[in-house]
Amino acid sequence: MTVNTTVTVRVPAKVNLQLAVGPGREDGFHDLVNVFHAVSLFDEVTVKEARSRRPSPPGGGGSVVAELTAGGGLGSHLSRVPLDASNLAARAAVLVAERTGKGFPVTVHLDKNIPVAGGMAGGSADAAAALVACDRLWGAGLSREALLDCAAELGSDVPFALVGSTAVGTGRGEVLSPMASPGRFRWVFALSPHGLSTARVFREYDRIRPDAPPPSLDPALAGALALGDPAAVGAALTNDLQEAALSLLPELERTLGTGRGAGALGALVSGSGPTCAFLVGGGPEDAAVVAEREASVVAALEGSGLCEQVVTAHGDVPGAVVL
Numbered sequence: 001m002t003v004n005t006t007v008t009v010r011v012p013a014k015v016n017l018q019l020a021v022g023p024g025r026e027d028g029f030h031d032l033v034n035v036f037h038a039v040s041l042f043d044e045v046t047v048k049e050a051r052s053r054r055p056s057p058p059g060g061g062g063s064v065v066a067e068l069t070a071g072g073g074l075g076s077h078l079s080r081v082p083l084d085a086s087n088l089a090a091r092a093a094v095l096v097a098e099r100t101g102k103g104f105p106v107t108v109h110l111d112k113n114i115p116v117a118g119g120m121a122g123g124s125a126d127a128a129a130a131l132v133a134c135d136r137l138w139g140a141g142l143s144r145e146a147l148l149d150c151a152a153e154l155g156s157d158v159p160f161a162l163v164g165s166t167a168v169g170t171g172r173g174e175v176l177s178p179m180a181s182p183g184r185f186r187w188v189f190a191l192s193p194h195g196l197s198t199a200r201v202f203r204e205y206d207r208i209r210p211d212a213p214p215p216s217l218d219p220a221l222a223g224a225l226a227l228g229d230p231a232a233v234g235a236a237l238t239n240d241l242q243e244a245a246l247s248l249l250p251e252l253e254r255t256l257g258t259g260r261g262a263g264a265l266g267a268l269v270s271g272s273g274p275t276c277a278f279l280v281g282g283g284p285e286d287a288a289v290v291a292e293r294e295a296s297v298v299a300a301l302e303g304s305g306l307c308e309q310v311v312t313a314h315g316d317v318p319g320a321v322v323l
């Protein structure tokens, strides 16, 4: 049997097709109905046996992570990625070692394309990828259930990054049920030069909506997804955190308006933002019509001067996979 000394895992970003947020809970979280949709913006996480198996310095990621590096095409976003023990990929490696009693020092490299602090779960994606990569590299043999359990411990969005496709998350978002959708959708994402802290956006939500009702799945969205109807999905996109994100970064309203004005079928802030997501077509629509609409939305956003970067992607796609 060959022993792998390097494992690379590819993992997608997510956009939230519905994000319904209930009142704050005693544990500091909020109950959600969170319709996750995985899209083809990928980070790649590579774990490699560290050359010298010397323990990492204090605060360097625990004894299993010797060094953490990051690269990718994200411009200013990369400077927001912590390269110490607080990085979610490092925390994932440490958790696998703790849970299984296996593990040796590794280097972790993050090839990042998912916006950082952008509401697309990039850090969560890297955590999910590192769980899978370390499990494979160390032959730890974690079951699917054990991996999902580790994922939920690391963050509310991490289990979905393992699973991918389209799924509804309840609880704080970590309890997943798959949602079948026959349609493949095309998306445009407007990346902001700014980041938004998820916790800060939830706090702003509490301030604006102190009497939030319990969250529930929107039947219009569920029906539109079941049919794979892009116009109906576009019309049903909702995000309870959007008002809070706009309150913290008012210029996002103009970004949303620019994409809508250029013909997007639906527009919303992704998760806690500030990335704005535009559904531009898919399903049974003519590919040429979709391509034209997509080009119009991309051109309008690029010309607006409001975005750091404009990227296109499709969904849904599978969760973390070993390459």
Ligand SMILES: C[C@@](CO)(OP(=O)(O)O)[C@H](O)COP(=O)(O)OP(=O)(O)OC[C@H]1O[C@@H](n2ccc(N)nc2=O)[C@H](O)[C@@H]1O
Residues within 6 Å of the ligand: 016, 019, 028, 029, 030, 031, 032, 034, 118, 119, 120, 121, 122, 124, 154, 155, 156, 157, 158, 171, 172, 173, 198, 199, 202, 270, 271, 272, 273
């Ligand atoms: C808002 C969402 C929507 O998918 O995504 P992002 O916009 O961050 O990508 C998620 O709920 C984010 O999940 P994740 O980023 O994993 O958050 P966590 O690490 O679990 O929590 C960070 C903080 O967000 C708040 N939080 C998170 C989840 C939740 N259900 N209720 C909360 O109130 C809490 O203040 C918590 O301390």
Ligand SMILES: Nc1ncnc2c1ncn2[C@@H]1O[C@H](COP(=O)(O)OP(=O)(O)O)[C@@H](O)[C@H]1O
Residues within 6 Å of the ligand: 080, 081, 082, 086, 087, 088, 089, 110, 115, 116, 117, 118, 119, 120, 121, 122, 123, 124, 126, 127, 195, 196, 198, 271, 272, 273
């Ligand atoms: N691997 C990682 N990639 C990106 N950010 C990370 C990572 N690990 C920890 N972080 C921290 O988590 C914060 C939230 O990052 P991210 O998951 O990209 O955003 P969001 O929660 O909005 O989807 C960042 O500002 C950064 O400080």
